[in-house]
Amino acid sequence: MEQETKWVIQINEELKSINGGTWEHEKEQLWKRHCIYKIPPRVTALNKKAYKPQAVSFGPYHHGEEHLKEMEDHKHRALIHFLKRCKKPIEVFYHCMNEVVEELRDSYNPLDPIWMQDTPRFVQMMILDGCFMLEVLRGSDTTAPNHYADNDPVFGEHGKLYVVPYIKRDMLMLENQIPLMVLRILIQVETDTTQGDELLMEQILKFFSPGTVETGKMEVKCMHVLDVYRKTLIQQGPTHRTRVSKASRRKLWWGSWEQEGEIIRSATELQDAGVQFKKSRSQSLSDVSFMKGVLRLPTLVVDDTTEYMFLNMMAFERLHGGAGNEVSAYVFFMDTMIDSEMDVAVLHRTGIVVNALGSEKAVAQLFNSLSRDVAVDGEGVLDVVRMSVSNYCKQPWNLWRANLIHTYFRNPWALVSLVAALFLFALTILQTFFTIAQYYQPPDHSSPFIIPSPRPWHRP
Template identity: 45%
Template structure:
């Protein structure tokens, strides 16, 4: 017995036969597990995840497709079944327009079937390539059907098309999905579902389909541009992406070659709402870009990127945050932005102030609705330590602690909000100055 009263390994009583057998089985089970290097390789291959219950339970509807499923996670759900016939119809259009037989697309995806399977964090055995030949066939059929439908949706898009594009369009004028009516009433819901983390297709699926269709003339950049055009994004994404949600996320961030300035570190300070910051002398201005990282603070001016808020904003950003939570190494920029904005947007008055500065474009009608969106997005999110936004928060907090700025802001907000009050103040100063000059003149020259 050791001095502490705990038996050491060498002094413990020997194991009986049942315990020895148990230990042997335990060791054998461990030997069947993947080595750390193999586990890491598996993690690196994953890009499509099931949203964790602790996150999904806060707003389950935001992570569940309402109109169409892409990939295996939500395939077969009753509420999404009506879109299946449109998928098959779109596949026929895609094959006819490409001039290639279905076998060519099937063979191309079969070559990378294992890689495609490993892109999913959780996959039912019925879809796994190694389970049986039928499972592999069903998995590839699903990806081809959904991939071609997604490409057709991206190609059609909700935006206005040119005359040349209209001539290439082989869908009927009364098509439920691809007509003007469908683009107006159905496409917005499809676009929303395409930004859900559980509803993604590996980019490799689209790459392979486009490569076969174009005889290898089109690749990653063509697909990135197609996605950005579909979501009306002015950004350019040149890096290789994992799926549609990844392209959309990168379009919200600075270009890959842009270097962010390093800001001073410090202990995290509190940050108040926009109206409270305004009362402390802080002015708000729109940044020069729409990048979520283009937030800066200098000489009492807080610059924020413009953001449009509508009925799809909450769902899109919740899925972007979930993607950052699940995919190690992707970054934390969207989560940090939402954390920061939730702090400065508390009530409708904060929204109104940012609207007046052209920072928020309100597509929801009421300022209160916009405030509720940011309050909902801010649940269960944290700011990454030592990030650029952490430094901005510290700068804003330090500025607000200076009494002179607070006194000056109070004076300005109380007496100089109106241009007429400023004019009156200047006139009073001039009259006071003239009165002093007249008094001095009278004394010197009686």
């Protein structure tokens, strides 16, 4: 009875706060600060390995796991090098980080109560992980001086070749993020400048996307490294516009395409229908367009990290309200076009897919598995492209051309049979023509080869 009374009192207090507007406002502000999420089992069940770091932990979710403890000593060394180089006391960094500790903790959803109770330990983790991440980012800059030994197991040349690639992959996992604010504060205190954002973005882009995106174009605020990398892939707008009729512009969920017969065909079938594939002018995943029978797609390098990268970006879009749906829409669009290794071969020949996996069948299986249990917005750019491609394929000439190729030109024996039949048909027509022409042509008596018919003989 006492517990029931406490619960009733709690509900009444929450109702009062809702009427005053404070409770709902606080919840809304808290949701805005969430940006790093523990991925639910319903998502990780499809591929558990894709969401778990293998070399190093960043943040609280995987901190202290046995197979990641080896890197903790290297984090401590990185902090010492960082402090020695910037010549600033650790107390300054600790004080600045402690001032925003509540905002940093609110970035995680959920967060174990142990990190809420032990503030010094949480701040220590943020500083260690942040300094280590900065040292890794700066290690890829060949123009900057390297204060580490050549045989350093992480920051030396050997470490850059065999260890840093695994760290780089772990830095793109949603559960393995730290707020970008941590790195920003470290840079600002280190350099005594308020331009920490610009310097930080430059280092991240050089590390993940060297030479592809200019720093000045990153106008949108980012929340963590994964968010930065995702926005570099989608930030550039389409270079070509896709035209589609107003009647086709309607809101559709991805599951309704198949019901209405609007699901896009495979790359092989589109090619048979006369669709040409060309590379987009930019590398943005949003730069997909269709005009005058030409489907333009950005170049994508498919390697061992592609699966981890896409799954974590798609998990972020699924869990973070307002993140957008661009990556999920792109993956779903590619999956609809890739059914088999023949479709991968078509896209590979046109330079759209750069296959670093070796097997075209492996690339097809990769995209088929990525889009499982994926929902995309029915009003996105790619849905307009899908509608336009579908309308193009439904035109009588393109439909007849696709059916002809599919029926006769896929099988070489069917092609031989068709050519032979056409040849025999042509011979039959020619024979008929000459027969009819000979019948109607009058005889030429002037020809020396014509023997005159004998006169009838009469008895005298």
